Amino acid sequence: MSSAQSTQTDSAAGGRRFWRRRTEATPLSWRAFRRSWQAYALLSPIFILLIIFVYYPPILGLVRAFFRWRPGVPATFVGLDNFVTYFTYAETPHELVNIVKLLIFGLFAGIVMPFIMAELIFFVRSAALKELYRLLVIIPMLVPGIVTVLLWQKLYDPYLGPINDLLRAMGLEHLALNWLGEHRIAIYAIMFVGFPWVWGVGTLIYLGGLGQISDSVYEAAALDGCTGVGRVLRIDIPLVLGQVRLLAILAIINAITAFQNILVLTDGGPGFSTMVPGLTMFHSAFRAQKFGYSSAIGLLLFIIAMSGTLIINRGIRPANEELRQ
Amino acid sequence: MTTELQRSPNRRPLQISQLGLHLLIAFLLLLSLVPTAIMINLSFKNGLQYRWERWTLSLPLRGSNYLSAWDVIDAYMINTVLVAVVGLAGVLILSLIGGYVFARMRFPLREPLYYAIIALLMVPWVLSFIPAYMLYNNLGLLNTRWALIIPNVAGGPIFGIFLMRAFITGIPEELYESARCDGAGAWSLIWRITFPLSLPGLATLSVLNFVAEWNSFLWPLVTISDMSKQVISVGLFRLSRTTNDLVDFGSGGPLFAGYVLASIPLVVLFIVLGKFYVEGLVESGIKM
Numbered sequence: 001m002s003s004a005q006s007t008q009t010d011s012a013a014g015g016r017r018f019w020r021r022r023t024e025a026t027p028l029s030w031r032a033f034r035r036s037w038q039a040y041a042l043l044s045p046i047f048i049l050l051i052i053f054v055y056y057p058p059i060l061g062l063v064r065a066f067f068r069w070r071p072g073v074p075a076t077f078v079g080l081d082n083f084v085t086y087f088t089y090a091e092t093p094h095e096l097v098n099i100v101k102l103l104i105f106g107l108f109a110g111i112v113m114p115f116i117m118a119e120l121i122f123f124v125r126s127a128a129l130k131e132l133y134r135l136l137v138i139i140p141m142l143v144p145g146i147v148t149v150l151l152w153q154k155l156y157d158p159y160l161g162p163i164n165d166l167l168r169a170m171g172l173e174h175l176a177l178n179w180l181g182e183h184r185i186a187i188y189a190i191m192f193v194g195f196p197w198v199w200g201v202g203t204l205i206y207l208g209g210l211g212q213i214s215d216s217v218y219e220a221a222a223l224d225g226c227t228g229v230g231r232v233l234r235i236d237i238p239l240v241l242g243q244v245r246l247l248a249i250l251a252i253i254n255a256i257t258a259f260q261n262i263l264v265l266t267d268g269g270p271g272f273s274t275m276v277p278g279l280t281m282f283h284s285a286f287r288a289q290k291f292g293y294s295s296a297i298g299l300l301l302f303i304i305a306m307s308g309t310l311i312i313n314r315g316i317r318p319a320n321e322e323l324r325q
Numbered sequence: 326m327t328t329e330l331q332r333s334p335n336r337r338p339l340q341i342s343q344l345g346l347h348l349l350i351a352f353l354l355l356l357s358l359v360p361t362a363i364m365i366n367l368s369f370k371n372g373l374q375y376r377w378e379r380w381t382l383s384l385p386l387r388g389s390n391y392l393s394a395w396d397v398i399d400a401y402m403i404n405t406v407l408v409a410v411v412g413l414a415g416v417l418i419l420s421l422i423g424g425y426v427f428a429r430m431r432f433p434l435r436e437p438l439y440y441a442i443i444a445l446l447m448v449p450w451v452l453s454f455i456p457a458y459m460l461y462n463n464l465g466l467l468n469t470r471w472a473l474i475i476p477n478v479a480g481g482p483i484f485g486i487f488l489m490r491a492f493i494t495g496i497p498e499e500l501y502e503s504a505r506c507d508g509a510g511a512w513s514l515i516w517r518i519t520f521p522l523s524l525p526g527l528a529t530l531s532v533l534n535f536v537a538e539w540n541s542f543l544w545p546l547v548t549i550s551d552m553s554k555q556v557i558s559v560g561l562f563r564l565s566r567t568t569n570d571l572v573d574f575g576s577g578g579p580l581f582a583g584y585v586l587a588s589i590p591l592v593v594l595f596i597v598l599g600k601f602y603v604e605g606l607v608e609s610g611i612k613m
Contacts, residue, residue, distance in 0.1 A: 036432030053479035061456035146558040199357040302452040
């Protein structure tokens with residue numbers, strides 16, 4: 001993280017130098033370009049691929065959000081119709097409530113739980129056990145994402161799943177529900193996937209951040225009697241705010257745009273109880289062939305995710321970098 | 326804290342707080358590992374064991390579940406490896422060249438061009454998913470392996486160039502100067518000097534890219550309709566839909582064996598590339 005930041009500032013400085021150079025002399029002369037033909041030749045395959053397959057699609061999406069668009073039919077301009085349709089669609093408020101729920105929960109599961117786990121491991125005194133715990137945190141990540149979701153679907157299985165088997169064995173027959181099949185519960189069952197949310201990249205990112213805090217900071221804190229929970233609150237948290245910001249941005253983008261787990265677990269059901277805008281985007285394109293409408297929802301999600309990212313970027317200011325090694 | 330640092334933890338009797346800490350960590354890890362443990366346990370069960378002894382270890386272990394699973398998912402596994410490796414080769418070559426050009430060459434418009442690439446990291450996939458499908462449709466690439474390879478080769482170098490530029494900037498300039506004195510051109514500076522010295526960066530990038538390809542699901546789900554070209558994630562998804570372990574208990578074991586088999590490439594990658602695997606995971610978090 002810190003290395004990424006330093007490269008950013010380096011290149012920002014490089015950027016300023018470039019603009020100054022341009023105003024001072026005329027390095028953008030034909031001769032300067034011709035002398036650098038090798039660099040452009042080396043970059044040309046990269047840019048050709050980028051322009052066709054990476055720049056073009058989102059631009060096309062921005063434009064086509066205002067069109068009626070389906071394969072094999074010429075697209076027709078419809079103005080804001082696609083957006084109006086989405087906002088007047090009866091299920092839309094429900095979908096937005098669902099992403100708010102997923103967002104609040106995602107911030108907890110993505111920021112708080114990994115932090116607790118990382119702190120616990122960081123407080124372990126034995127270096128060997130610390131390594132072992134870190135290894136065990138990685139193991140669930142060696143299972144492909146789709147398999148994790150399919151496994152949780154089996155855990156929730158009303159007849160063969162261990163959750164209901166356990167409840168029945170404890171004599172709590174009435175609590176053995178069809179977790180993914182009940183209107184009011186399904187969305188929470190989807191959130192619960194991955195419990196206790198301590199395995200994953202978040203814990204590793206925090207461990208990296210905590211490891212960078214200089215020993216002298218901790219020694220000074222200990223002399224002032226700042227240890228344990230007090231140290232976590234007054235030293236660790238301010239010094240991992242950079243990591244918090246990164247994970248907050250990831251959690252926001254994920255909550256707003258991701259729908260893979262929902263597609264696999266409930267496909268929006270039962271009824272419309274677990275529908276989210278991303279899934280509506282997916283269904284309207286690949287089931288209803290409404291690609292313009294679908295692009296409009298994609299654009300809306302992009303705007304919401306981008307605003308969230310900017311708010312977090314402004315809102316969380318990492319502490320002084322000097323206190324890191 | 327100072328006193329703790331001075332004393333050896335081994336000689337010090339284990340404090341209650343440390344014991345509590347270990348118990349709490351063990352509890353959280355146990356919960357995290359339950360699904361993985363259940364998967365492995367169920368993968369060895371025959372029909373009767375699957376019906377009556379699902380949550381206990383039961384002998385004999387039915388290893389032949391893995392053979393039945395392999396017969397079903399072998400094509401998906403091979404397809405995914407093929408697509409991932411071909412794509413990865415392209416990503417590594419383009420990232421190395423791009424990283425070198427932006428780190429070591431001076432030319433007009435260098436910074437704007439670099440930012441034109443890095444800015445793409447900010448574009449979330451939701452905005453491009455639908456129009457990209459239409460683009461591949463118009464180019465006649467749907468239902469071909471190119472639909473899986475091209476997005477990776479074109480998009481992979483975005484983060485790859487970012488990563489490799491930072492890495493190549495760290496290579497001492499003296500090495501390049503002496504090679505230039507010997508008359509080496511850009512091409513041999515890349516392959517003779519930059520390539521061998523940036524292997525750790527390329528290893529991290531490889532892990533990141535391979536894991537992402539191995540996990541890709543939504544894009545192959547919509548672009549590949551021919552199951553003989555399909556990748557592992559979609560293959561397992563379809564398999565889980567068509568397997569009815571509530572009626573045919575014997576089909577449960579092989580299904581879970583398939584899940585385990587699909588994890589093996591990632592486990593092998595982790596064992597072989599350990600440190601780079603962790604770095605790749607962390608970088609993938611930063612990449613989004």
